[in-house]
Amino acid sequence: MVEMFLDPLSLILSLIGCALYYGDTVDARYVVLSLVVFSLSFPGSSLLSMRPRRVVRQTVIGWMLIAFILLFFGYASQYIENFPYEVVVAWLVAAPLTQLTAHFVARSYLQRAAAKEENQTKVIIVGCNDIGVSLAEQFIGHPYLGVRCVGYFDDRSPERITQLNGLPLLGRLRDLASYVKANGIDQIYLALPMASQPRILSLLDDLKDTTVSIFFAPDIFLTDLIQGRMDYVAGVPVVAVCDTPFTGINGMVKRLSDIVLSIIILLLISPLLLAIAIGVKMSSPGPALFRQxxxxxxxxxxxxxxxRSMTVQEDGGVVKQATRNDQRITPFGGFLRRTSLDELPQFINVLQGRMSxxxxxxxxxxxxxxxRKLxxxxxxxxxxxxGITGWAQVNGYRGETETVEKMQKRIEYDLEYLRTWxxxxDLWIIVKTVAVVFNDRNAY
Known part of the structure; x- marks a missing residue:
């Protein structure tokens, strides 16, 4: 709840603060702008469990996006002329600083508040398996959740259980209901295998005489989920195990951002595209563009x-990756590949909808x-x-992948991108790509 309102209130308070500092009257103009800002920033980002460096990154990028939208529509509608120039400039700087201050103050306060016993939710995990232990680790590692994991229940003997994370084994499943009643447990997490359906049904029947909240964490979630979530099909609950992140509004946002950015970039780089095409034609015989x-x-x-950066145009059943000092690469082509300028025509692919x-x-x-077989x-x-650029490329896996292990790492980053999009x-990857292009030595 705190984080939902933290960003909107920080942005609005910094706006009002800047207006008062420069002696402007806080009237209907600011009320309208505050409502727009609230709608763009609510609910706020959940950043409590993130490292401070990532909090700064997420906050700054989030504000840049909101500021771009406000400035674009402000100039298009001329509504921005209702505000003093110095107030607008001051707010653009003060807003993210206010957000960061609010987040770090909230982080300090909420950690102390969550540590108080009266504010904690008492939790029991049923099942000392991988997913049960993983749940316990998350509860222990995220103090802001305000959760105190009391221990485990499992029908196996203590000698057969190898991992407890320092938490006690409290008893067998038949003792769970009485323990919950006697100790005021708030929540139970069932981490039993799906094959244990009879035991689960029996356990749920025993717990009907309590007010405890019950959550089921099936072993299906031990798989490498891509956009895993609960969903409904005509009222029937289903679990998404592997799906694209770009469904519904996310797909619209992704496509719209691709169209707007690619049009802007193509307009800006059109002279450069022409110059490179001439350079390719003059450096070696063959077409300027390479289609693969x-x-x-x-x-x-x-x-x-x-x-085209090579003297050949390979697109058959076997394509050899470019390597360092590859004789197929032309001198001008080597420059294009090192600076990634050879990728620029792919913004046309983005406009066509083939790429992002x-x-x-x-x-x-x-x-x-x-x-795919390996x-x-x-x-x-x-x-x-x-994509033209990706999460793997800005994390050091750009250029040649001469071993299966390197390709494996690239795929791991690709899948992480799908899970956390x-x-x-996307904006952070674009920013990092600019820095990587001029500092990376992995592209030949």
């Missing part, structure tokens, strides 16, 4: 555009057919459109 087949959304083949600005990098079809979950990366993450 790739796997796109849902594993369907697409054609991807790049500036941010997403897993597309591999040659022949590479896909090789690695790396578990390889094809899951195709649940989204391929947000518009803020």
């Amino acid at each position: 087949r790739r796997y796109g959304l849902d594993g369907k083949e697409i054609v991807v555009y790049k500036f 600005i941010v997403g897993p990098r597309p591999h040659a079809v022949s590479h896909n057919e090789t690695y 790396i578990k979950g390889y094809m899951v990366r195709h649940k989204v459109k391929p 947000s518009l803020g993450l």
Whole structure:
């Protein structure tokens, strides 16, 4: 609840503070702007469990996005002219600083408040297996949750249980209901295997005479979930195990951001595109653009555009990755590859809807057919459109992947991107890409 209102109130209070500081009257203009800001920032981001460095990153990127929307529509409608210039500039700087201050003050206060026994939720975990232990670790590692894990219940003897995380084994399942009544337990988490249905039903029947809240954490969640969540199909509950993050409003936001950014970028770089095309034609015989087949959304083949950087145009059943000092790369092509300028025509692919600005990098079809047999979950990366840049590339896995282990790491980052996608993450990847291009030495 605190975090839901923290960002909106911080932004509104900083706006009012800037107006008062410069002697402006807080009237209907500011009320309207405050309502717009509240609608854009509510509910606030949940940042308590994040590291301070990531809190700063998320806050700054989130504010940049809101500020861009406000400035764009403010200038388009001329509503921004109702506010003094110095107030607008001061607020653009003060808003994220106020947000960060509020988050770190709340972090300090809530940790102390959650540590008080009267504020804690008493929890029991049923099942000393991997998922039960993982739940306990999360409760212990996130003090802001205000949860005190009392211990485990399991029908196995203590000698057969190897992992308890320092928590006690309180008894067998038949003793659970009486323990809950006697000790004022608030919540129970059932981490039993799905195969234990008779035991689960019996346990639920025993607990009907208590007021405890019961949550089921089935062992299906031990799998590597991609956008795992509960959903409903015509009222029937289902569990999403592997799905794209770009459904509903998320898909609209992703596509709209791709269209707007790619149009802006193409307009800005059009002279550069022309100059590079001339340079490619002058440096070696052949076309300026190189077309290569790739796997796109849902594993369907697409054609991807790049500036030609080699003397050959390989697109057959076997495609050799570029390596350091590769003789096929032209001198001008080497410069294009090191600076990633050869990727610029792919903004046309983005406008066509074949690609996204941010997403897993597309591999040659022949590479896909090789690695899908070697790396578990390889094809899951195709649940989204391929990108010009990606989470793996800004984390050091750009360029040649000469070993299966390196490709495995690249896929791990791709899947992490699918699990944790947000518009803020996309913007952060774009910012980091600019820095990586000029400092990375992995592209040849």
